[in-house]
Amino acid sequence: MMRSLGKQTVRTHYQHIVAGVHDPEHDHTHETRQTVYERPDGTFQINYMSGKRFVMATNDGSFECVHVVQTVRSASGSTIMSVIAGAQSLAVNRLNAVIEFESGDRWIEIEDDETARLAAGLTQTAVGHFYHEEERLEGRHLRRWFVLVGPSEDLAVVGKVALFVLPPHETSVDPEVVDCHIAGYRNGNPYPEFAAEIEALAAATDLPITPNYMGDPVVTPPATGRTPGL
Known part of the structure; x- marks a missing residue:
């Protein structure tokens, strides 16, 4: 056993x-x-x-x-990864944004398995796996899941931040899962770079999105000195 x-x-x-x-x-x-x-x-x-x-x-x-x-490379010389990147950009453009910023970044809410898989590919994190596991363990999706997507220097579109948050009226059956979990691209720390975008999402949704990095509290996020344009 x-x-x-x-x-x-x-x-x-x-x-x-x-x-x-x-x-x-x-x-x-x-x-x-x-x-x-x-x-x-x-x-x-x-x-x-x-x-x-x-x-x-x-x-x-x-x-x-x-x-x-x-x-692998196609006959035209393009890599399959570049083809995937193009498909991801098209997929993101079809999704409704919760908030859009002047930078081109926007918050997308993950509401189904397809969007969760897309978010996992864009962020290079296991967000798709954990989204799937939540339904398996809880019997439904009681948390709300979001991904901040936008252009980067190297890729047409990338997932810059992924997070989930437990609404105040919900109770999880798994005590090991934190109420709010935030991670950046490839599980990097999204603070302080995306502190303003995270704060904007919390204000727009009125959800208890507390500053943290992979569940560990960020007591005082360093000031970014900017407010993202909406």
Whole structure:
């Protein structure tokens, strides 16, 4: 029988293979908190989408694994990743925005599995997985989920911040899940860069979006000295 070790830090190291050649410039590491299970043979695994993924224990008490991303080129020379980026831009443009800023960034509410998968691809986080897990564990989507999308220097559109928040009238059946969780692109800290956008979303929705980074409170977000234009 497997033994649950509870929520642990799990780092997934993504290695990108483009046309059969390793491209280290696109490699990145995704860090999140997930439930780790110890198997009877002493190995460890996590739930990943609809399957399982093996992870290895590290010296600092966390766990890690490597995921290889294969990218091929089309006959025109474009990579499949560039084709996906174009499709993501079109998909985002069809979604209704909660708030739009002069910068081109806008908050989109995640209200279905398709939007959650899109948000996961744009933010390079596990937001799609956790959105799916919420319905499985809670029986419905009681939290509200948002993603801040907009242009970047390298991509046509990217997910800059993802967050969920539990409305005041809702009660979660899982005491391990925080009421509000905010993370930036590839799980980076969205503060102070996007503090103004997060505050604007809280004001517009009247939701208890408390400043935090992956559930840990940000007591005093550094002042950005700006107000995003609406």
